[in-house]
Amino acid sequence: MAKILIIAEQLQGQLKNTVGELAAAAQALGGEVTGALAGPGSLQAAPGLGVYGIGAALVLDGELPRYSSDAFATVLADVIREVGFEYIILLQTFTGRDLGARLAARLRCGFINDVTALEAGPDGPVAVKPLYAGKVIGRFAFSGPAPRVITIRQKNFAPVQPAAAVAVNIKQLPAPAEYKARVTQVEQKEEGMIDLKEADIIITGGRGVGGPEGFAPLREFARAVGCALGASRAAVDAGWIEHSHQVGQTGKVVNPQLYIACGVSGAIQHLAGMQTSKVIVAINSNDTAPIFKLADYGIVADLFTVVPELQKQILALRQG
């Protein structure tokens, strides 16, 4: 059986539930799964792998910086060679894409990132990955020898759900001998804001919001309904909102259950970041906006009247 290593993520000793998606990707490949965690708090988080049916963990913890691409990759590459892992799976997050690339280079091996599905092919797995901003879907196979590194796009693999825990056999990895680059500080994000990549619902403002103050009702909606706030490139380039909110080809790629585009025209570079959302709602006063061609539901009206009304009705519905 193929030996698969999934590199899970944790924050302050708490295992992130995205591990369920990694476990699902590992299941798609089929094999014996080990979980890895790196950084302070990993040891505390590792037993959490048990409820995902993962009984073996490799942990890099101790007096460490939060992250060091080269140091973490070196330690992980050593154990990957030693154990003979064939597939290494990470998330397409900041850390996953960064560590995945450094690790694959360290191992001098093939790397396929941003994978949305894994299928069985005649010569091993085929990784599906959107190309050219989602204009085409590519199918890639590894032709080199193992190991092989993959990162998966979030919210594309139906996560393995937590179940009765298995015991987790934890093995600690040796401390890195050297750090070339190290993270020295992490400044927490805006209080109460939900991460775009993890959100089930996203409300996004485009050029139609008209200015920085135009985001106020969207922000209010996001807080009240409990969803993430996005923005189009036009709004970011105009300086109305920080780039961290940008959805699209040069921003974040998201895949929520519900995407509410407000005053967004629907430029191809924006669609690249959100077209796989399960349900898309467009609110725009211009009935010729291209976004209506993609949206499941459209409302042609002023977003400043629609958004507060939508907030009111969703909250009323929730209160039953």
Added chain:
Amino acid sequence: MKIAVIVKEVPDTEARIELRNGIPDLSGTAMVFNPYDEYAIEEALRIAERTPESTVTAVMVGRPASQEILRKVLALGVNEAVLCADAELAGADPLQVAQVLKALVEPLAPDVILGGRQGVDYDWGYSAIALAELLGWPHCGLVSKLELNGGAFRAESEGDDGTQTTEGSLPAVFTTDKGLNEPRYASLKGIMAAKKKPLTVRPLAELGLDPAVVGGAASAVKLQGCSYPAAKKGGRIIEGETVAEKVAVLVKALREEAKVI
């Protein structure tokens, strides 16, 4: 300070991608330099402007026709450009590209290498980081703020849990994110000057690289085929007398049909 900037050629972001036998055919597609590379070029120029005796060299793995793109890069103020164009490189994977980049940058002995966070064609984000590993240098990805102080660097990136600061020593590789700076446009003077700037084209053999190692035929990852995504069917415009009425219809549909709220 010697600065190298990795530039990649990609299709214009608005261009339609033609498929021939399931493989992208870019022969008739307008090409541009990768949008994320704009931030890398701009940052290189800014570092050079504030550091005496600096040179900025653009390096590229591309096609002979990519010289046109490199002239545009030179027009922005970059001093010189080196291009490796070789038919054997068609289909090379990013780790192979990194090996070619290493051969291109080593004679330059740069203190800093900058490149866009990913090409907007295949979105790999692998070559620049692999180059750092092959050189044995530190790297920092998705940089949105960069400070160089003597031989040390301090870089900010938008990480998973907030803005994170990465520190280390030069030489180092940085991949640039939007927000790092405001890229400039080429001036007429810059465009004229670019015509006379050195642009060297070097085939693999001249770099001492073996096509059996770095060529597309030996790539570790192979594109099997491509297809167009299923077209989303036209949406439904919700009718109603008032906004409240339209919203009520929408909320009902989201609850009962789509089951997302």
